[in-house]
Amino acid sequence: MTTLAILTAAGSGTRLGRDMPKALVEVHGLPMVLHAARRLAASGVVDSLVVTAPVGLATVMSDVVTRDPQVTVPVRVVDGGATRQESVAAGLALAGPGDDVVLVHDAARPFASPALVRRVVAAVRGGHGAVVPGVPVVDTIKSVSVAVDSRPAGVFGDDAAVEPVTSTPDRSVLRAVQTPQGFDRSLLERAHAAGASRAADAHATDDAGLVEALGETVVVVPGEDAALKITTERDLVLATFYADGSGDRP
Incomplete structure (x- = not known):
């Protein structure tokens, strides 16, 4: 059985004060989405990757990720939706028959380490249907x-x-709570199906919230400082401390 990672990269860069999608903003000379994709691939536990792109920019996003020699897993790019929940659903629709574990990761957390990815996947494969990393x-x-x-x-x-x-x-x-979040594929599909049937203003801010709404258990594994989310210019400055790969060590 295999693990699919959905990398959400369809968000805008408005709060960063940029006129481009956030995932394409560079840190240490590389777009955030590429930093994140490299670390997912380097984990050794991700078999394929789906990147959700801003509408109209799928080709641009594909050029950034698929041509990089350090992204050593198959990559597909799909248009994202108007919300994060819709974007993840678009990526989930591309899951193959052998994908029994699905990771959902934010390109805005570009330095989440391969060790963190392995920790989340190990917990799912250990019998937990929904796993999120978190810090006190x-x-x-x-x-x-x-x-x-x-x-x-x-x-x-x-x-x-x-x-x-x-x-x-x-x-x-x-x-x-951070990302990547990991799920048993059937549970995540059931959670998204239920979430899609709710009111338009009830979109969840993360996939674990959709699982919780089903009444299912979500567990937390230790997160890490390197998995910080880049939202503001201050976050971008802080993230540069992890750009040298020091956060990738086990």
Whole structure:
């Protein structure tokens, strides 16, 4: 049996202040999507790769990934959807008959190491149907009410809204979830089928959320600092510390 990795690369670079898709933004001279694809291939546990591209850019994305000699697994590129959930579904539709494990990874986490990929796949093959990497939360987290304070705007400067605190979760049981996330293929297909039937505004922010909505168990394995998500310019600067491959070591 084989493992398929779906690499989501259809997001925009708006919050990075770029006029190109985020996955094509370069770090240390290479696009993020290529860094991520190389590490998936280097894991030794991924048999094939599907990349979801922004609509109209499948050829460009294919040229970037398929021509790289370090991406040593078969690669297919497909147009992504309007949401992450739709993009993953498009990639999942290309799974072959032998693909019993599916990884879902974000190109915006380009330096998730091969060791992390192997850890997630090993947990799925060990009998866990849904596996996510996660790191302990180090900040104190507050739940707040979304109601806006009734006092005039500008009282606190910069038109800041006041959000009353409703609770302080115990951070010892909180994890910041990363990718790649790994799944038994049949479970992920069932989760996406159920998710697609829900309201358009109920799209999940990750695939584990779709599995949770089925009432199925999701387990967490240790994540890593190198798997940080690049969303802002600050993240891009931090990510350069992992671009030399130091995060790839077991």
